[in-house]
Amino acid sequence: MRWSESFFPTLRDDPADAEAVSHKLLVRAGFARQLMSGAYSLLPLGQRVWLKIVAIVRREMDGIGAQEFRLPALHPAEIWQRSGRWSSVGDEMFRLKDRRGADVALGMTHEEIFATLAAELKSYKQLPQIWYQIQTKFRDEPRPKAGLLRVREFTMKDSYSFDLDADGLDRAFQRHFEAYRRIFLRCGLDTLAVEASVGAMGGSASIEFMVPSPAGEDRIACCSSCGYAANVEKATSALAAVEDGPGLAAPEAFATPGVRTIEALTRFEGGAPADRQIKTLVYVLDGKTTLVLLRGDHALSEQKLLDGSGARELRPASEAEIRAALGAGPGSLGGVGVQEHEILADPALEGRRGMVTGANSDDRHLRGVDVARDIRVARWLDLREVREGEPCPMCDTPLKIEVSIEVGHIFKLGTRYSEALGAMVLDESGASRPIVMGSYGIGVERAMAAVVERCHDKDGIVWPLSIAPFEAVVTVVNPKQPATSDAGGDIYDALKQQGIDVLLDDRDERPGVKFKDADLIGIPYRVTVGPKGLEEGKVEITRRKTRASHSVDVRKAAEAVAESVLEERSFSPGR
C-alpha cells in the first residue's frame, strides 16, 4: 500500500469528546470515527487491525475443533419468548416491528438461535460439537462510553458447546479457556482469568478474561501469591476475628439523637465500633420488601444480592417504603423483632453478640443484640463486597483490587436453553436428554481498544506485530529525489515480495510529519530512506516499541526487516 493513495486521516489534536486513551488514539490516528453514541466506523487502518484479530480468533477456534457459522442478526420475538428472555432482558435489546406488525429483535447474543439449530442433533454419537460465529451484536446500552470499549453495535466471536453431560461441558470449557488465553496472548494482551457472576445469562459457572486498565469498568480482587482472582461481584475474602460487645439478657434501647450513620454511631457516647454494628438496608426484590443485614463496616454488593437471592429485579427501597415497612427512616433501622419481611444476612454476622443496631424508631438504637437470639434471619448469603487489603480466601495474602476491561467471558450454561428450545439427544440407553451447553464470547473491537489502552506511549499507539495494521513502513524522506524514491521503492517491493505487510510512505510531506504519523499509527518497524544515509549506501531500521535504531546497507535492508518480522511472527505464545 502506498500512503499517497490511501485514506489514513490522522489528526493533529485529540478529539474533544474523548475520555479513554484508546478512544483518543484510535480517532486521532485514523482508525475509527464515531457515527453516533455507541456506534463507530472502522476506517481502513482499523479494519486492518480488526481483520488480524479476527484471523487469530478463527485460527484458535478452528484449533479446538470449532466450526464456523453465520447466523442472522434479525431474530423473531418468538424464539426469545421460548427461552423467557424476551421479557427478562428488558430495554437492552433493540426491538422493532416489521411491516406486518410482528415483533422482531436485533440479536444481542445467540444462545436461542444456536440451540434451535442444535435441535437437529438427535444422537449422543453426534456430540460433542463446538459451533461459533463472528458477527455483529446489538445491545442498547444505557450508557455507551469510553469509545470502542462500550458500544451498542459491535463484533463478537460467540461460540457454543454441546455435550451429553457435565464432564463433556467441563472439557469444552477447558478447551475454550486455553484457546482464549492463546488468542489474547497473540493479540498482545496479558489477561487475568477471574471467577465471575453468571448474571442474566444463567448457568453454573463463568470465567471472565480481564485486562487491567484504568479505562475498565470492572473491579477484580486478585492475590499476587496464590493466583486467586475474582470479579468483586463474586470475590470473597477471609476475615480477621473481631470481638463481640458486652452481652445482655435482652436488647436494650437507647436514645441516639441525630445519629444517622454507622460512622456517627462509632463516635457517639455509648455507641460501638463499626464491626460491632449491624447495617440494615432495605431492598425491593421482585416487588418484595426485604431487609439486608451486613456488618457495620462492610459494603453490600448488589450483584451478590441479586445472584444469592435469585431475584430477577432489585432496587433500594424509597424512604417512604422504608417508613411504611419499619416505622422509621434510614439511619435508625434494624432487624430485631421484624417478622413480616424476609431478612437476608451476611455470614459475618452469624453468631455475633453484643451488637448495636437501629431500633426501628427514629433516633433510637438497640445494644446487646444477639443475632441468633434476636433476629429471624431467613437466609445467610455472602453479600459483602471485598475490599483491598483483606486476606485472600485461599492463602491469607492481602488482596489487591484492579480495575479491568472484560475482553472475554465463558459460561457453563447447562440445559436451560436446550430444554427451552428442544435440543435433545438420545443417550446410549435410548433415553432422551437435553444437551448440556456452554457459551463463550470475545468482543473484537473491545479487545482492539484494550490493546491500545495497554500499548501506547506519548507519541501514539504501539501495536504488537501480530495485529498491527502494517508490519513495516518504508519512510522515504525526500520522495522528490529519484535516488531516495527509487531506493525506498525497491525496499518496499522486496518486502512485499517476501509477504511482509508493508506500507510505503511516499507522500510529499516533511520528514517530521512522516515520523510523527508512523509513530502515531504505531507501525512496529520503520525503514527510513533518506539522502543522508544513502550517501553512504545506508538506510535506518527503527523499532517503534523500543526506539532502537540501526543503519544497514541499503541492499540488505529488506532482507533484515523481513527476517526480523518473520522471526517475531513465528513466536506463538501459549503453545
Added chain:
RNA sequence: CGGGCCGUAGCGCAGCCUGGUUAGCGCGCCAGACUGGGGGUCUGGAGGUCGAGAGUUCGAAUCUCUCCGGCCCGACCA
C-alpha cells in the same frame, strides 16, 4: 432514569454574561515560492443553515421556550 457540561468551518476553540460592522482564531485543506532527518516559513485562497424549531425584539450565534444530538458522574449492564 437522576445529576452536571457541551453543540459556532474537516479538527480544536473564542465570541454569548451586557443583542447592533461583512462571525473570528489556531491547525488542517487548495495554489505558489522557499525548504527538506522529528508536525518548517512566507504569500494568496476556498470553506459557515452559529444543532433544529418557535418566540421576544427595529435587529438574535448572543435572551426565552421546546425538541434533537453528544460527553462526563451515578444508576444499569450478558
